[in-house]
Amino acid sequence: LRSPDSVTLSEMERDYKLTPLTRLLWLCMATGLFSGLMVMSHGATLLSSRGLSPQMLVIGGISIVSAMTTAGRILGGWLCDRTAPKRVLVFTPLLAVGPLVWAAIDKTSVLAGELSLAAAALVYGMFASTIPVEVRRVSGAGDFARAYGRVFTAWGLAGLAAPYVAGLIYDSYGNYTFALYVAAALSGASAFLSTLLESPRAAAREIEAREARLAAARDERYID
Numbered sequence: 001l002r003s004p005d006s007v008t009l010s011e012m013e014r015d016y017k018l019t020p021l022t023r024l025l026w027l028c029m030a031t032g033l034f035s036g037l038m039v040m041s042h043g044a045t046l047l048s049s050r051g052l053s054p055q056m057l058v059i060g061g062i063s064i065v066s067a068m069t070t071a072g073r074i075l076g077g078w079l080c081d082r083t084a085p086k087r088v089l090v091f092t093p094l095l096a097v098g099p100l101v102w103a104a105i106d107k108t109s110v111l112a113g114e115l116s117l118a119a120a121a122l123v124y125g126m127f128a129s130t131i132p133v134e135v136r137r138v139s140g141a142g143d144f145a146r147a148y149g150r151v152f153t154a155w156g157l158a159g160l161a162a163p164y165v166a167g168l169i170y171d172s173y174g175n176y177t178f179a180l181y182v183a184a185a186l187s188g189a190s191a192f193l194s195t196l197l198e199s200p201r202a203a204a205r206e207i208e209a210r211e212a213r214l215a216a217a218r219d220e221r222y223i224d
Contacts, residue, residue: 030154032190039120041163072125089194104180
């Protein structure tokens with residue numbers, strides 16, 4: 001650990017700003033992944049409770065999750081190459097809201113169940129590739145490992161708690177209706193929290209202002 005006396009004013013300012021952003025990213029990841037894992041961890045039971053045969057569960061359940069998480073990772077990276085990762089984080093959870101609500105309303109439709117499972121897996125995959133990009137943008141190269149390590153604990157919490165919570169809800173109500181509504185609400189909450197992240201333009205302005213302050217402190221003129 002570094003001595004407090006060796007920390008510069010610039011580093012203290014960076015830490016002061018990075019802490020709330022890291023916490024916000026943690027909440028975005030926790031709510032978004034919690035939603036997806038509630039559905040994916042119970043995918044087989046969700047579909048079988050709607051009448052899907054055990055033989056079809058491999059195609060309609062496991063294969064859907066595998067294919068859509070892979071597609072989500074690729075799509076998330078592709079979108080981050082073309083637009084701000086914040087926009088991707090706002091848009092991504094909303095992809096699951098409609099299918100989740102439909103599956104909650106229609107308790108017997110196999111198609112609704114499969115679409116909710118596919119949407120949850122797609123969002124899960126997109127988060128896996130988009131969150132690191134946003135953490136890198138927010139924290140910078142120097143603080144990326146430390147910041148991402150903190151944010152990634154949200155995945156651990158969701159992975160442990162989401163299947164258990166979905167199971168408790170199923171045991172209480174005898175179906176997944178309420179669990180699907182909860183998952184849809186968490187997806188909406190994740191999208192809302194993502195809107196509170198710092199915009200790329202604001203970050204660029206802040207970097208320019210910081211460079212100008214440092215140049216002034218060195219009695220130099222900052223030229224963009």
